Amino acid sequence: MGGKFTKEDVIAKGKELSRWGKWGPDDEYGATNFIEPEDIVAAASLVRKGKVFALGLALDSDGPQRGLFGQRWNPIHTMLATGTDALAGNQDQLPNNLRYADDAINLPTQTATQWDALAHVFLEDKMWNGYDASLVDSFGAHKCGIEKFRDRMVGRGVLLDVARHKGVDYLEDGYAITNADMDDTAKTQGVEVRRGDFVIVRTGQMEQRLKDKDWGGYAGGDAPGLAFESCDWIFEKEIAAICTDTWGIEVRPNETDEANQPFHWVSIPALGVTHGEIFYVKELADDCAQDKVYEFFFCAPPLNITKGTGSPINPNAIK
Numbered sequence: 001m002g003g004k005f006t007k008e009d010v011i012a013k014g015k016e017l018s019r020w021g022k023w024g025p026d027d028e029y030g031a032t033n034f035i036e037p038e039d040i041v042a043a044a045s046l047v048r049k050g051k052v053f054a055l056g057l058a059l060d061s062d063g064p065q066r067g068l069f070g071q072r073w074n075p076i077h078t079m080l081a082t083g084t085d086a087l088a089g090n091q092d093q094l095p096n097n098l099r100y101a102d103d104a105i106n107l108p109t110q111t112a113t114q115w116d117a118l119a120h121v122f123l124e125d126k127m128w129n130g131y132d133a134s135l136v137d138s139f140g141a142h143k144c145g146i147e148k149f150r151d152r153m154v155g156r157g158v159l160l161d162v163a164r165h166k167g168v169d170y171l172e173d174g175y176a177i178t179n180a181d182m183d184d185t186a187k188t189q190g191v192e193v194r195r196g197d198f199v200i201v202r203t204g205q206m207e208q209r210l211k212d213k214d215w216g217g218y219a220g221g222d223a224p225g226l227a228f229e230s231c232d233w234i235f236e237k238e239i240a241a242i243c244t245d246t247w248g249i250e251v252r253p254n255e256t257d258e259a260n261q262p263f264h265w266v267s268i269p270a271l272g273v274t275h276g277e278i279f280y281v282k283e284l285a286d287d288c289a290q291d292k293v294y295e296f297f298f299c300a301p302p303l304n305i306t307k308g309t310g311s312p313i314n315p316n317a318i319k
Contacts, residue, residue: 005228007258013228014123014270017235020130027129028144030118030272032152032240035196043156043297049319053284055200055300056113056314059105063112064209064219064247064278072219075107109146109310115153115241115302116268116275118144120309121261123269140307149274150304155240157298157317158197160185161285163204170204171224176251177201179233191294195238198298200317201226202281206245218247225251231266234273242267243276243315276300276315284317293319 023033057063063074079101085091086099110116118128119141125133131143163171165185171177182201186193193199203224209215223246230250234242242249250263259265267273288294297318302311 005256005258005262007256010228010256010259010262010265011124013231014266017231017266018270019272020128020270025129027272028118028148029152030128030144030274031238032149032274033272034238035152035155035240039196040155043154046156046295046297047318051287051319053287053296053317053319054314055279055281055284055317056312057206057278057280059107059112059312064215065108065111066215066217066219072108072111074111075105078104078106080104107312109305109308109312110277112312113278113280113314114276114310114312115146115149115300116264116277117141117146117149117302117309117311118268118272118274119146120275121264121268123265127269128272136309141309142307145306146302146308146311147304147306149302151301153198153241153274153300153302153313155298156194156197157200157296158186158191158193159200159202159281159284159288159294159296159317160193161189161202161288161294163202164285164289165189168204170208173205173222173224174251174253175203175224176227176255177203177225177230178227179229182230182233189288189294190292193237193239197237197239198241198243198276198300199237199239200243200245200276200279200281200284202245202285204245206278206280207282220247221252223247223252225249226263227251228255228262231263231271234267235271239273241274241276243279245279245281247278249275249277276313279315287319291319
């Protein structure tokens with residue numbers, strides 16, 4: 001879908017590509033249904049070097065949230081008990097003189113590297129598989145919560161290093177990654193995107209912001225990202241999930257003025273595809289460029305948050 005399009009076009013695309021009912025009327029797993037047990041066994045065989053790449057951004061106050069999008073904030077780390085407490089004798093009243101440290105963390109589930117649950121975005125008044133949006137209320141997501149994916153986010157991972165393919169350190173904000181961009185990148189890298197894959201797209205935006213030590217508008221501002229036409233690409237490839245090193249997967253400014261994050265409207269509620277956002281991929285991308293291997297074993301379980309609409313994660317890519 002080229003050029004500017006309307007809200008009605010977005011809704012129509014969602015209905016055109018909808019997979020509601022594909023895995024039965026009660027399904028809450030969406031595109032992770034494409035992952036078969038034999039796919040996980042095959043993915044495990046991709047571990048050849050025993051090298052592990054952590055793709056999670058640090059959970060600390062230096063994170064990307066700068067108040068540009070709603071009510072999200074960077075993690076707040078609070079110490080509940082410390083070594084200085086112990087040395088000051090403040091813990092000596094405890095049984096057996098236990099001396100210890102303890103802490104807590106306060107954060108929105110989507111503040112850093114995270115999964116979007118299938119309850120996160122609605123297409124009109126419905127979420128994935130046609131469940132009514134009212135099923136997400138003040139008590140949480142009664143359908144399609146993130147806990148449904150606690151044992152499903154594992155399989156073959158594929159990195160599409162679009163920035164490196166384009167010969168740049170990072171794609172400029174507002175660059176729309178086309179289907180041809182992704183296909184050409186895969187071809188150049190010598191890797192095939194297959195059914196049930198976890199596809200990670202590198203734009204280089206996060207690395208640029210970390211290098212400059214200035215997040216700027218990373219969280220909610222302009223960004224390179226997938227063009228809206230990639231809804232068709234994802235539908236055809238039958239991938240399990242799409243991930244990027246950006247805040248919101250798709251290009252910003254969006255390609256329409258009538259729907260905020262239009263790709264989300266289709267990919268999550270209509271296609272049943274979970275989103276992995278704010279992935280840190282520098283070391284993985286550098287290693288892939290060196291050994292020319294862009295596939296790996298991928299494991300990224302969410303926290304088992306009952307009725308959650310998202311979850312912080314520390315994904316691992318293992319080669």
